[in-house]
Amino acid sequence: xEFRGGESPWKFVDGERRDVNLPRGLSFHDNEGDxxxxxxxxxxxxxxxxxxxGMSPETPWARSPVHASSPRPLQYHCLASFHRSEGNIYSIAxxxxxxxxxxxxxxxxxxxxxxxxxxxxxxxxxxxxxxxxACGKLLFxxxxxxxxxxxEMPPTENSIPKKKMTLPQRRSFFSYRKNNHQHKDCIxxxxxxxxxxxxxxxxxxxxxxxxxxxxxxxxxxxxxxxGCVSAIxxxxxxxxxxxxxxxxxxxxxxxxxxxSSHILMMILKFQPSPVNALALxxxxxxxxxxxxxSDGLINFWEKETGSGRxxxxxxxxxxxxxxxxxxxxxxxxxxxSEDATIRIWKREDGKYSSHSSLVVIxxxxxxxxxxxxxxETNGSVKGLLVYSASLDQTLKVWQVxxxxxxxxxxxxxxxxxxxxxxxxxx
Numbered sequence: 063x064e065f066r067g068g069e070s071p072w073k074f075v076d077g078e079r080r081d082v083n084l085p086r087g088l089s090f091h092d093n094e095g096d097x098x099x100x101x102x103x104x105x106x107x108x109x110x111x112x113x114x115x116g117m118s119p120e121t122p123w124a125r126s127p128v129h130a131s132s133p134r135p136l137q138y139h140c141l142a143s144f145h146r147s148e149g150n151i152y153s154i155a156x157x158x159x160x161x162x163x164x165x166x167x168x169x170x171x172x173x174x175x176x177x178x179x180x181x182x183x184x185x186x187x188x189x190x191x192x193x194x195x196a197c198g199k200l201l202f203x204x205x206x207x208x209x210x211x212x213x214e215m216p217p218t219e220n221s222i223p224k225k226k227m228t229l230p231q232r233r234s235f236f237s238y239r240k241n242n243h244q245h246k247d248c249i250x251x252x253x254x255x256x257x258x259x260x261x262x263x264x265x266x267x268x269x270x271x272x273x274x275x276x277x278x279x280x281x282x283x284x285x286x287x288x289g290c291v292s293a294i295x296x297x298x299x300x301x302x303x304x305x306x307x308x309x310x311x312x313x314x315x316x317x318x319x320x321x322s323s324h325i326l327m328m329i330l331k332f333q334p335s336p337v338n339a340l341a342l343x344x345x346x347x348x349x350x351x352x353x354x355x356s357d358g359l360i361n362f363w364e365k366e367t368g369s370g371r372x373x374x375x376x377x378x379x380x381x382x383x384x385x386x387x388x389x390x391x392x393x394x395x396x397x398x399s400e401d402a403t404i405r406i407w408k409r410e411d412g413k414y415s416s417h418s419s420l421v422v423i424x425x426x427x428x429x430x431x432x433x434x435x436x437x438e439t440n441g442s443v444k445g446l447l448v449y450s451a452s453l454d455q456t457l458k459v460w461q462v463x464x465x466x467x468x469x470x471x472x473x474x475x476x477x478x479x480x481x482x483x484x485x486x487x488x
Contacts, residue, residue, distance in 0.1 A: 137421045138462040141447075142178045151451035155196040156434040160215070161449060162201060163457055164191030170203055176447075178459060184213065184223065195252040200226065200275075202261060204249035210263060212275070227278050229261075243280035245271065253294040255301060258317075262303060264291030270305060270315075272322070281322040286313060293340040297349070302327070304351060306337035312353055314372070332361050332374050341388035341395065348411055350375075352395055354385030360397055360407075364415060378417055380405050389433045394420075396448065398430030404450055406462060421462060428454030 149167035156162075160181070161173040170184040170191055189206015196202075201213040201223075210229040216222060230243040247266035254261055260281075261273040270291060272282040289309030296303055303315040303324065312330040317323070335357035343350045349365035351372055358381040363372035383400035390396070395407040395417070404423035410416045434449040438461075448460040 138423055138448075138460050140425055140458055141461050142459040143425075144178075144457045146455045146457075149190075150431070150453050150455055151457055152191065152431060153193045153195075154432050154434050154449055154451050154457070155194045155201070156436060156449055157196045157215070160196075161434075162194050162196060163451060164194040164203060166190040168206075170194055170201075186211070192248060192250065193252050195254060197254040197256070202252055202254070204252065204263070206248075208245040208247065208249060208265070210249065210252075210261070210273070227275075229273050229278065230280060231278060243271065243283065245269065247290075250291060251294045253296045253303070255296050256298055258301065262294050262296065264294045264305060266290040268307075270294065270303075270324075272324070282324055284324060286315075287311060289336070292336070292338050295340045295342045295351075297342060297344070299344070304340055304342065306340050306353060308336040310334050310336055310355075312337060312340065312351070328371065330363060330372060330374070332377075333357060333359060335359070338384060338386050339388040339397075341390045343390040343393070343395065343409065345393070345411070348415065350409065350415070352388050352390065354388045354397055354399075356384040358383055358385060358399065358401075360385055360388070360395070362417075375415065378407055378419075380419055380422070383429075386429060386431055387433045389435050391435050391437055391446070394435075394446070396433050396435055396446075398433045398450060400429040402426045402428055402430060402452065402454075404430055404433065404448065404460075406446070406448075423448070423450075423460060423462070425458060425460075426450065426452035426454050426456065428452045 146165070146167070149165045151163050151165045153164045154162065156175070159175055161175055161178070163171045165171070168186045168190055170186070172181040172183065173179060174181050184203075186203070186205055188209065191203055191205060193204040194201065196215070199215050201215055203211045203213070205211065212226045212229070214224045214226050245263065245265040245267055249263050249265050251264040252261065259275050261275055263271045263273065264286065268285060268287050268289065268291060270284055270286040271280050273279065274281045286305050287307035287309050289307045291305055291307055293306045294303065301317055304312060305315065306312045310331055310333065313326055314328040314330070315324040316327050318325055333355055335355040337353050337355050339354035341352045343352065351363045351365075353361045355361070358379070360378040362375050362377065364375045365372050381397065381399040381401050381403065385397050385399050387398040388395065393409045393411070395409065397405045397407070399405070402424070403426075406420045406423070407417050408420050410418070430450055430452050432451045436447045438445050438447055446462040448462055449457070450460065451457045
């Protein structure tokens with residue numbers, strides 16, 4: 063890829079009235095007035111060796127040194143590590159071609175996969191970016207003004223991302239009518255219903271709002287919890303919506319047939335601790351709901367075949383502090399914690415489903431705020447690419463071999479210490 067000073071498809075300012083294009087392949091300070099461009103840098107990740115990048119005065123991102131693995135056969139290693147000198151990363155999203163990160167610097171940064179080449183950023187003028195969500199050709203972002211932006215991702219690297227909409231839409235300057243569809247506090251989570259093309263937003267104002275993307279409007283808004291809404295996940299098969307909150311509850315909602323409103327179907331509560339994260343794992347035969355809470359536990363519920371209700375199956379114990387994020391992929395569960403570790407759990411389906419801890423990734427120096435993962439296969443060995451962001455201001459890319467036959471004695475010992483403790487939900 064060559065950069066010849068053309069217009070950047072990635073580096074532009076999100077203004078409500080105008081966009082400012084910047085030269086492609088250049089990096090800038092957060093202080094726009096004193097920005098000085100540098101030549102583009104290729105950030106190719108290699109499993110064998112990595113260049114050590116120092117902190118450049120011209121770019122907010124710097125590639126951190128990747129330390130050599132110890133002689134024993136590890137189940138994981140770090141492919142790349144990026145560090146920001148200012149601000150924290152709050153959310154990440156991964157597509158087939160790009161990695162996106164929303165941060166407190168009011169920017170959404172983008173990297174080209176699989177080589178983690180920094181493409182640039184979307185600059186917002188409306189506060190820090192709390193959540194990013196990639197769905198098909200759209201990238202949704204939440205902003206400090208309690209609004210959502212939707213961006214059309216470019217079909218090619220030389221295309222310019224376009225802002226498709228702002229939700230709710232801004233009213234005319236001369237309109238004094240109050241906008242009741244706007245959240246009153248920070249938007250903390252997003253989820254997208256692929257079948258109905260609906261966007262769900264949860265907020266610290268304790269409400270959930272539903273947006274019909276094709277019409278650019280809010281079609282439903284309801285008081286979901288007695289505390290801040292922390293997470294939303296959607297069962298793409300039946301449309302059930304799961305929400306969690308700092309009030310310690312998980313609620314299951316269903317859309318009323320042929321209507322826009324949602325009704326409460328079930329309340330799940332097993333631990334009094336605030337719930338920070340949700341994840342749904344499904345296969346043709348089973349469906350599991352996972353929740354991560356501030357007491358360090360991961361509770362799980364299994365969907366009953368006949369009634370469709372979710373019954374508590376137990377909890378996973380291993381993290382020493384709050385579980386902040388969860389991701390599922392196939393029969394694997396990834397959890398990030400305030401204890402600065404990432405754990406990968408494997409589910410064994412059967413008459414009585416069980417879970418085992420495969421590996422503990424220890425590389426961050428602060429709470430792991432967000433995770434994303436993609437499966438890869440190399441011959442008979444199944445592996446993962448794991449993307450993690452921490453409040454230590456780093457973004458890391460990990461390659462993990464998920465093969466229980468290759469466990470070391472240390473890994474088995476860690477598995478025993480963090481084994482599942484089952485409790486029947488009676």
